[in-house]
Amino acid sequence: MSVIDGKSLASQIKAEIAQKIQYYTSKGLRPPTLAVVMVGEDPASAAYVRNKMKACQEVGIKSMDIKMIDETTESELIAQIHSLNADKNIDGFIVQMPLPAHIDANKIIENIDPDKDVDGFHPLNLGKIMLGLPALAPATPKGIIEMFRLMNINLAGLHVVILGRSNIVGKPLAMMLLQKRQWANATVTVCHSKTQNLKQIAAQADVLIAAIGKPHFVKADMVKSGAIVVDVGINSIPDPFKKSGYRLVGDVDFEAVKEKASWITPVPGGVGQMTVAALLQNTLEAYEKNLNLL
Ligand code: NDP
Numbered sequence: 341m342s343v344i345d346g347k348s349l350a351s352q353i354k355a356e357i358a359q360k361i362q363y364y365t366s367k368g369l370r371p372p373t374l375a376v377v378m379v380g381e382d383p384a385s386a387a388y389v390r391n392k393m394k395a396c397q398e399v400g401i402k403s404m405d406i407k408m409i410d411e412t413t414e415s416e417l418i419a420q421i422h423s424l425n426a427d428k429n430i431d432g433f434i435v436q437m438p439l440p441a442h443i444d445a446n447k448i449i450e451n452i453d454p455d456k457d458v459d460g461f462h463p464l465n466l467g468k469i470m471l472g473l474p475a476l477a478p479a480t481p482k483g484i485i486e487m488f489r490l491m492n493i494n495l496a497g498l499h500v501v502i503l504g505r506s507n508i509v510g511k512p513l514a515m516m517l518l519q520k521r522q523w524a525n526a527t528v529t530v531c532h533s534k535t536q537n538l539k540q541i542a543a544q545a546d547v548l549i550a551a552i553g554k555p556h557f558v559k560a561d562m563v564k565s566g567a568i569v570v571d572v573g574i575n576s577i578p579d580p581f582k583k584s585g586y587r588l589v590g591d592v593d594f595e596a597v598k599e600k601a602s603w604i605t606p607v608p609g610g611v612g613q614m615t616v617a618a619l620l621q622n623t624l625e626a627y628e629k630n631l632n633l634l
Contacts, residue, residue: 341598344570344605346613349490350483353617354399357624361400364633372627373402374458374619375424375433379417379443380410384576385436392434395616401623404430414443418451425453432458432476432626434619437508455629458622461508469512472519476622481513483614484549484570486621489523491603493568496525501542503558503591504551505532509572513549538562550591560596569601572611 365371374396376389389405396403408417417435424433433456439445449457454464460478468475488495500517504510510530517526526547531538542548542562550558551572563569573591590607598604605611628634 341601342603343598344487344491344603344610346487346605346610349487350613350617352490353486353614353621354395357401357620358399360624365400369631369633370429371400371402372431372623373404373429374623375404375406375430376436377406377408377417377420377424377433378436379408379412380440382438385438389436392616392619395620396623399620401620410440412440412443414447417443417448421448421451425451425456428630430456431630432456432623434459456626458619458626459508460512460622466507466512470515472521476625477516477618478508478512479618479622480509480551480572480611480615481516482621483616483618484513484572484611485516485523486618487570487605487611487614493603495523495547498526498546499529499544500526500547500549501529501531501545502549502551503531503538503542504553504572505530506551509551513551552591554591555589556591556593558592558597560593560600563597563600565600566602567600569597569604570611571605571607574607574612 361371376392378385378389393403393405424430435448437445439448449461452462454462457465457476460476465475469477495517502510502514514528514530517524517528529541531541539562543564545564545567547568548563549570549572553573553575555575555577569592571590571592575589576586577589578585579587588608594606
């Protein structure tokens with residue numbers, strides 16, 4: 341078994357991005373700018389936002405933190421989005437999810453300019469992804485495919501089983517892995533909470549990708565010997581030995597599964613790192629398009 345070092349792979353991507361930005365700014369251009377809109381004060385979301393902004397700083401992307409109170413109305417948030425859409429100096433922005441229950445997330449996403457949608461959640465971008473056309477792709481699926489590319493893992497013809505069918509991970513990832521192109525061409529099965537015989541299906545996977553949000557759900561008997569296991573899950577579980585009182589674990593029972601897998605991603609230090617790197621790639625792409633550099 342070998343552990344996939346998401347941190348080191350993400351550093352490679354960040355170094356490429358930093359180099360490009362340095363080139364552009366040396367020619368007198370302004371740096372790329374990402375805005376992050378957060379409504380409310382969910383501590384987990386605040387930690388994700390801090391991570392993203394730190395990563396921006398590392399590569400030379402200017403980031404803007406836009407905090408809105410919990411009581412923000414849907415129309416106030418939409419007005420904020422329209423102002424970011426219209427601002428030529430903002431190349432891309434994200435609205436940190438989850439949003440408070442009184443705001444319809446789909447309506448918010450639909451109001452984002454697809455060219456600035458660096459989270460890749462807008463229906464136009466997702467539609468293009470399905471058709472195999474160039475588009476800003478959702479960061480987590482994109483980061484996972486980047487991971488395969490950097491590891492030189494050829495998925496052509498392999499059976500990939502994805503656990504989870506969310507709009508931000510499972511579904512777009514399935515579409516992207518199905519494309520007729522390099523680092524894809526897989527045979528894809530998607531499982532969800534209504535899937536029968538999930539255990540047996542998972543055990544047939546050459547590549548098993550878990551994205552369900554259930555700590556340690558994937559056990560060793562669900563994994564074929566020699567399979568590649570990608571753990572997307574980020575779950576917080578109580579841990580009295582930690583100062584914070586909790587620790588983060590994935591959807592995979594890492595200690596047991598690592599003995600059967602050929603490659604496995606850890607949590608933390610795996611897919612999470614790749615997701616942030618892919619967000620930076622999307623921001624650079626949106627900047628290049630905004631400034632007609634492509
Ligand atoms: P969602 O809650 O939106 O979707 C979960 C999916 O898992 C659903 O399709 C659900 O099925 C399925 N599911 C839940 N329980 C089971 C079960 N017992 N058996 C089979 N399928 C099940 O989650 P997300 O996709 O947003 O996130 C999944 C996990 O990935 C979370 O832990 C999240 O924190 C993490 N995450 C990590 C990221 C990273 O950068 N590493 C980025 C995004 C998410 P159904 O549709 O039938 O309800």
